[in-house]
Amino acid sequence: MNWRRSMLGLVVGLPLVALLGFGLTRDPARIPSPLPGKPAPDFSLPVMDGEGQVTLAALRGQVVVLNFWASWCLECRYEHRDLSRSAEAYEGKGVHFFGVLYNDTAENGRRWIEEMGGQSYPTLLDGGSRVAINYGLYGVPETFIIDQTGTVVHKQIGPITADRLAEMIDPLLAGEGRP
Amino acid sequence: MMPGLASALALAAVLQGGTPAAAPQRTPVIVEETKIDIQVREIASELRCPVCQGLSLQDSPSELAQEMRDVIRTQLEEGKTPDEVKAYFVASYGEWILLEPTAKGFNLAVYLLPVIVVIGGVVLLFVVARRWLGQTAAAANPPDALGEPDPDLAPWEDVSAR
Numbered sequence: 001m002n003w004r005r006s007m008l009g010l011v012v013g014l015p016l017v018a019l020l021g022f023g024l025t026r027d028p029a030r031i032p033s034p035l036p037g038k039p040a041p042d043f044s045l046p047v048m049d050g051e052g053q054v055t056l057a058a059l060r061g062q063v064v065v066l067n068f069w070a071s072w073c074l075e076c077r078y079e080h081r082d083l084s085r086s087a088e089a090y091e092g093k094g095v096h097f098f099g100v101l102y103n104d105t106a107e108n109g110r111r112w113i114e115e116m117g118g119q120s121y122p123t124l125l126d127g128g129s130r131v132a133i134n135y136g137l138y139g140v141p142e143t144f145i146i147d148q149t150g151t152v153v154h155k156q157i158g159p160i161t162a163d164r165l166a167e168m169i170d171p172l173l174a175g176e177g178r179p
Numbered sequence: 180m181m182p183g184l185a186s187a188l189a190l191a192a193v194l195q196g197g198t199p200a201a202a203p204q205r206t207p208v209i210v211e212e213t214k215i216d217i218q219v220r221e222i223a224s225e226l227r228c229p230v231c232q233g234l235s236l237q238d239s240p241s242e243l244a245q246e247m248r249d250v251i252r253t254q255l256e257e258g259k260t261p262d263e264v265k266a267y268f269v270a271s272y273g274e275w276i277l278l279e280p281t282a283k284g285f286n287l288a289v290y291l292l293p294v295i296v297v298i299g300g301v302v303l304l305f306v307v308a309r310r311w312l313g314q315t316a317a318a319a320n321p322p323d324a325l326g327e328p329d330p331d332l333a334p335w336e337d338v339s340a341r
Contacts (some may be wrong), residue, residue, distance in 0.1 A: 034273040128246055130246075136272040
């Protein structure tokens with residue numbers, strides 16, 4: 001094989017191999033959300049078991065943990081205990097936990113909570129999935145952590161753990177009072 | 180006998196693309212599409228369904244896709260332009276939601292690479308074809324045939340002409 005032909009092969013082949021190799025390093029199922037760093041879309045949703053509405057804008061100055069879940073969602077069962085315990089641990093510390101029922105009926109939601117041994121924070125009803133779409137939801141569970149300024153800090157796809165929650169929330173609480 | 184014949188005739192008429200009168204119970208319902216219906220369909224075909232594999236919002240039967248189509252309709256009715264509606268979905272879901280990537284940055288590769296490859300192929304074909312043509316021409320007219328008659332062959336020219 002003459003050198004010109006091998007050079008041509010290298011010039012055409014190497015970038016192609018590099019491009020395909022780069023593709024292998026990327027997981028097509030992991031889609032980066034554009035939300036972290038952006039203002040959290042506001043919402044005003046009714047509480048499933050309780051009175052009135054919860055409005056995100058009214059919670060400015062507090063950390064908000066928003067967990068989308070459904071009774072038909074298997075992975076939601078894995079994270080439920082961690083979420084409930086974390087919500088108890090952060091009670092009165094300027095952190096509010098909310099569940100948002102996604103694509104499900106309140107009746108199924110209540111039965112699920114009972115089956116899981118209770119939920120230490122309120123769940124909100126998102127009829128028509130408008131808030132879910134505003135938050136760019138792909139599925140459940142997904143958890144959004146919103147800081148005191150109303151900015152999305154983190155989006156968790158899949159079940160979240162107590163450790164992960166603390167990792168995200170503690171720095172926000174420590175930085176309270178910063179401009 | 181007669182009703183059977185009548186229905187057979189009606190069936191034949193329908194099979195032959197007969198008039199609706201032949202099958203009165205199948206009157207087609209004509210739904211007048213409004214401008215917004217058409218816009219919803221167009222936008223939904225350009226957006227990806229988040230809970231499906233490679234389906235557009237228009238083609239997906241999922242509940243979320245249905246609700247997202249409702250969102251498109253609501254926003255259009257509120258007076259948003261199709262581009263603004265798409266920008267809304269990009270803001271919450273990211274560029275990923277667009278079935279056709281925007282021609283910017285790294286995405287440009289998707290649009291430029293095929294053109295470059297086709298042009299490269301044409302150039303390659305041209306070069307190779309020219310070489311082949313050159314070789315065939317050379318084989319058909321070996322240098323001897325073009326040059327002076329070979330004196331050694333001269334005695335045989337008459338023989339071969341005979």
